[in-house]
Amino acid sequence: MDTKVITAHVPLPLAEKVDQLAARLERPRGWIVKQALSAWVDLEEERRRLTLEAMADVDAGRVIDHQAVQAWAESLGADKPLPVPR
Numbered sequence: 001m002d003t004k005v006i007t008a009h010v011p012l013p014l015a016e017k018v019d020q021l022a023a024r025l026e027r028p029r030g031w032i033v034k035q036a037l038s039a040w041v042d043l044e045e046e047r048r049r050l051t052l053e054a055m056a057d058v059d060a061g062r063v064i065d066h067q068a069v070q071a072w073a074e075s076l077g078a079d080k081p082l083p084v085p086r
Contacts, residue, residue, distance in 0.1 A: 018032050018033065064085045064086065065085070068085040069085055071085075072084060072085050
């Protein structure tokens with residue numbers, strides 16, 4: 001796999017934590033950074049996918065009225081809460 005060096009300035013306390021993790025896991029510092037960056041990228045890609053999915057739902061009219069959701073939420077502490085709005 002081809003690689004590319006990326007340089008980033010990080011706060012000293014964060015760099016020290018990375019060094020501590022690398023020592024504890026007996027892994028190179030670069031391995032720790034690569035794992036963290038990969039996890040963050042995956043999270044951001046999923047967030048974008050979910051956002052686009054939600055926007056498509058709105059465009060298609062698949063929404064629930066705010067007042068219905070609010071009434072349901074307020075009823076949750078009652079003996080007989082309202083059914084989940086659909």
